[in-house]
Structure formats: C-alpha cells, structure tokens
Amino acid sequence: MSRAFQAPRGTLDWYGPRAALRRSVLDHARRVFESAGYGQVVTPTFEDTGVYRRTSGEGSDVVRKEMYSFQDRSGRDLTLRPEGTAGVMRAYLEHGLHRRPQPVKVWYEVPMFRYSSVQKGRYREHYQFGAEAVGSDDPGIDAELIALQARWYRNVDVTGLTLLLNSIGDDTCRPAYVDLLVAFLDEHIDELCEECRERRDTNPLRVFDCKNASCQAVLAAAPKITDHLCDACREHFAAVRAQLDARGVDYRVEPGLVRGLDYYTRTAWEWQWPALGAQSTLSGGGRYDGLAEQLGGPHTPGVGFGAGVERLVLTLEEMGAAEGVEPALDVMFAVLDDEARPRLHALMDEARAAGLRSDAAYGGRRLKRTLELASRRGAGRVVIVGEDEWGAGEATVRDMGSGEQRRVALDALVGELAP
C-alpha cells in the first residue's frame, strides 16, 4: 500500500466487472431517453463561478462550502460543475435554443464535483445521468421524465424503489403558503429544535427535512403546501399525477419533499432505495420555471432530473444483481510459429473487422496455457498455427465446446470463422 500516490479522497477508479456494470446502466439510460427524443448535450466541466453562484443561491450548501472554485492564470473565477441543470440552461440561453422546436430535450452523462464529506454513496467526484426538457411548462413533460426514469430503472432490474412526488407551488401561491407555515412555526417555536428555529428565518420549507422526531411530530400538523396551491399549480400537479396514473407509475405524494432554492417551482420528485443507507436518494428532479431569469434570460420553463450513477451501481450490487459481464471472446489466436505471426495477426485484424471478438495469446505462451486462457475468457474457438499448419498454409480451428478440430486454408480462415 505504500505508493507515492493514491486517488484523491472521494474519487473512484472504475475497472473490471464494476466498470462493465456501470456502462451497462448508462447504456440503458441512453437508450430509454433517446427513444423519447432526448439528444445528448455536453457542457463544459467548468463554468464561470457565477453560473452556479447565481442559480444555486448564496445560502445553499453547495455555494457556501462545496464548490471546487479556482482562478485560472488570467484570473477568471471558475468552478467545477457541481450540478447539471445550470450549465444546460446557460447553453440554452447562449445559443438561442428557444428558436428550436420546444421543448428542447437533452440528456447528459457527466462528472459532478462537490467538496463534501465522503461516505458510502457520496463522493467528491460523482457521475450523474440526467435529462432536461427546456421551454415548456406542459405537465406531460414532468410525467414523461418520471415515466422514462421508471422504465430505465425497470430495465436495469432495480426493484423496491420508492418514488416521492410533490408540488411546491410557484410565485403565485408559495409566498402565501410560506407565510402560513411561518405563522404555524411561530405558534410552536418552543417545541422546535434550534436548527428548525433558524430555518424559520432562512428557509422555512426546509424544516420538513428535519430528522428530529419531536419536530416531525409537531410538523405533522403543519399546513401542507399541497393544500394551498393556486388553481394553476393545483391543475398542473393533478395533470402530472393523472399521467403517471395512466402509465401505471406508482408514487407517494410527500408534502414534506421540498427544494431549497427559489427558482424551483411546482413538480419535485425523488427516487429512493431505502436500503442504501443514509444516501438513499438515487435521483432527484424537479421543475425550475424560474431558473432562466436567474441567469439573466427571459422566463423559460424547464424540468429535469439528475441521477447518481454510483448510487445506482451500489444499489444493483447490494441487490445481488448479476455482475456486469466483461467482454467475452469469440476467437483466440494461438500462433506457435514465429514466422507465422505477422500473417496470422493480420488475419486476426480481419476477423475483428468482420465482427468477431478476437485476441491473441501474447508473451510466447505454451499452447496449454493459451487454451486455458481461451476457455476462461469464453472463447468459442481457438485458431492454432504451428510449424505444420504454417508449412501447409493452413490453420487448425478448434471448437472449444466439442473439442473438435479441423484444418482450414489460411485464405479461407476468416470466412470459416465468421458466424
């Protein structure tokens, strides 16, 4: 273990079956979202610090203590991407994507960086698969994103997930609700913990996040946002639910599910897998009809989510899901004659080009070892060329299942091997 370097705290190396599982999970996600017209977007790994500072809010934990911010050699203030939505919206505004058919639907699969305390399921560099639909406030988009996620999770065979759903209103109804909530908190201020009292001043909605049992008991009687939505928000929420119902997507309305930032509006949701431990949220999403203004743009509705790749992989592993399969082999080339090697390796390239997964035993191994490797790697056939075969311009093709062998002219080898 005494190496000069190790991976920085909170970062992960991916290799072997875990890397294969990770890729499989992402393959499924891409397929599902592209089936619904979402296209890939890649935004920069770092942005002007303001992009995140302005959107996440000065009071947020992300901005206050979790950003990887730095100055480049020209003194520009930059920050490594802590979340995906702000950069996508910035790109939407910058490139005038409002001139495209709305909504603009994109998916991304990129690393996020947050300087937070590391524990299982929470890392300083983590990957998120996310999707955003910008330019429409149609509740059908909210439901579509959730339903697509449900299909993704089903396709990767993760079960036992809980979908929490809520509407947190908008500028029309939320301020009045917050006043109501604060009034309620003031009535019970003596029964609340110190943190909740602080939240009463800073961000009243977050009191619902308190894990203190006595606080929760008090809050059970608090006014619920879902009972105080304005007509437009109530109809929007009802439409989202109706579409989810019609799609057979199960969810639980959780009035305590909130978002801390002002630009979030209406729909909010989280997928959880409780057995994961403290970091049980697999993904979080919501509508952000106020975000574009924060970036200095015109009012532009949008909705999206970010899903933790590491957490999904962890969940699958803890569920005992089949490990990702490492690339198997169709053909192993065992070239025993040095003179034959150039020609045979050229033929191996042809086999590869023809779609046969092929590899050679390198390092001058004995045939016995090569066959052992071939069977371990699942190769169906082994091409053997020693002095005999080379002299005759042929190769021996061994079927690893039956053990049968036959000689084939080198000119016809690739054709013979092709399925």
Place this chain on the structure above:
RNA sequence: GUGGCCGUAGCUCAGCUGGUGGUAGCCCCUGGUUGUGGUCCAGGAGGUCGCGGGUUCGAGUCCCGCCGGUCACCCCA
C-alpha cells in the same frame, strides 16, 4: 466541518496480554520434456505491516498527528 469504528501481499484474511512478518486461500507467473483447455501437483513473484513522529532494550501490536476507508450528523445524486 464534527463524532464512532477501521487500515497486515492486487483481493479475502491469520498474527494471543509488545519480543525476529504467515507453508493461508484467491489472483498472477513458471514447470510437470519437444503443440492441446475448463482439473491436479510442484515451484516462483509480490509486503518500508497506510504515512510520519513518540514511548520502549525491542512495536504490525501502545500513544499522537496526518492520509485513506466506513458508519452517523449534515447535505444531497
């Protein structure tokens, strides 16, 4: 950022109350005569006992700091 537990070969682990690092298993390499596998047998490689201080005649074993892991608070994905 705070607190609990932990850190011996690539991996899984032995190592009693401090006295010279394990024939351990898996993995890797080689061999069991000259070209035949999913076995078996034999051999080999691989460790500054996370790093740095301290206590001691002597520390993998005790103390401190740091690094890393893990769990919880917090926050989120």
